[in-house]
Amino acid sequence: MATSTYALLVISIMMPIFLSSFVSADPDLLQDVCVADLASDIKLNGFPCKSNITADDFFFPGLAKAALTNNTFGATVTPAFVTQLPGLNTFGVSMARIDYAPGGLNPPHTHPRAAEIVFVLTGELDVGFITTANKLFTKTIKMGEVFTFPRGLIHFQINNGKVPAAVIAAFNSQLPGTQRAADALFGSSPAVEDVVLTKAFQIGTKEVEKIKAKFAPKN
Numbered sequence: 001m002a003t004s005t006y007a008l009l010v011i012s013i014m015m016p017i018f019l020s021s022f023v024s025a026d027p028d029l030l031q032d033v034c035v036a037d038l039a040s041d042i043k044l045n046g047f048p049c050k051s052n053i054t055a056d057d058f059f060f061p062g063l064a065k066a067a068l069t070n071n072t073f074g075a076t077v078t079p080a081f082v083t084q085l086p087g088l089n090t091f092g093v094s095m096a097r098i099d100y101a102p103g104g105l106n107p108p109h110t111h112p113r114a115a116e117i118v119f120v121l122t123g124e125l126d127v128g129f130i131t132t133a134n135k136l137f138t139k140t141i142k143m144g145e146v147f148t149f150p151r152g153l154i155h156f157q158i159n160n161g162k163v164p165a166a167v168i169a170a171f172n173s174q175l176p177g178t179q180r181a182a183d184a185l186f187g188s189s190p191a192v193e194d195v196v197l198t199k200a201f202q203i204g205t206k207e208v209e210k211i212k213a214k215f216a217p218k219n
């Protein structure tokens with residue numbers, strides 16, 4: 001076989017493998033359904049399947065209505081992850097609804113297991129994500145428009161408008177995971193040593209303690 005033909009053959013065999021490793025999120029399912037048994041003690045990658053399932057296992061009404069937004073940030077995320085919608089187990093997708101009061105902020109956070117795409121239901125939002133090269137990509141999005149956030153990168157949405165806003169967010173994971181930057185660093189349990197934070201943020205111990213007090217774990 002000529003070298004070039006051989007190279008082509010290798011490329012055609014390997015390409016789908018490379019591509020699938022680039023696009024994969026949650027692993028593929030090996031059966032029609034595997035409704036999560038959320039009460040099971042068995043630990044595995046995902047949740048074990050329940051045997052007695054009904055249509056309700058695939059149903060979640062929780063995104064139908066706006067959530068209350070009278071909290072510190074003026075924004076509320078209502079998840080429809082596998083933990084709320086057990087029928088999603090092994091599907092590799094999930095959703096959330098996010099409601100924002102005027103001025104409301106969904107603070108900087110990442111989803112370690114999923115890319116995200118948001119569709120604006122109502123209102124207007126300033127959204128953005130930051131790459132590993134610390135470049136900010138930001139945009140104002142309005143009703144009916146979509147914006148997407150790469151998997152694992154820090155992103156946020158803020159309602160700088162005068163009326164409430166809401167989005168539907170979709171994820172390519174049944175459980176995207178959410179890590180808020182401020183809560184992780186200043187509200188962990190046990191707490192991150194002050195010296196880590198004073199050096200990392202180039203601020204004094206008093207300032208660290210002040211921020212820690214705001215993010216102290218609730219329990």
Ligand SMILES: *[C@@H]1O[C@H](CO)[C@@H](O)[C@H](O)[C@H]1NC(C)=O
Pocket residue numbers: 052053054
């Ligand atoms: C299956 O679930 C239904 C509804 O929750 C219940 O009425 C029924 O007894 C269950 N069957 C078994 C075999 O557990």
Ligand SMILES: *[C@@H]1O[C@H](CO)[C@@H](O)[C@H](O)[C@H]1NC(C)=O
Pocket residue numbers: 068070071
């Ligand atoms: C938010 O508003 C609701 C309904 O008006 C009220 O029941 C609740 O206590 C409020 N929560 C906070 C944190 O103020």
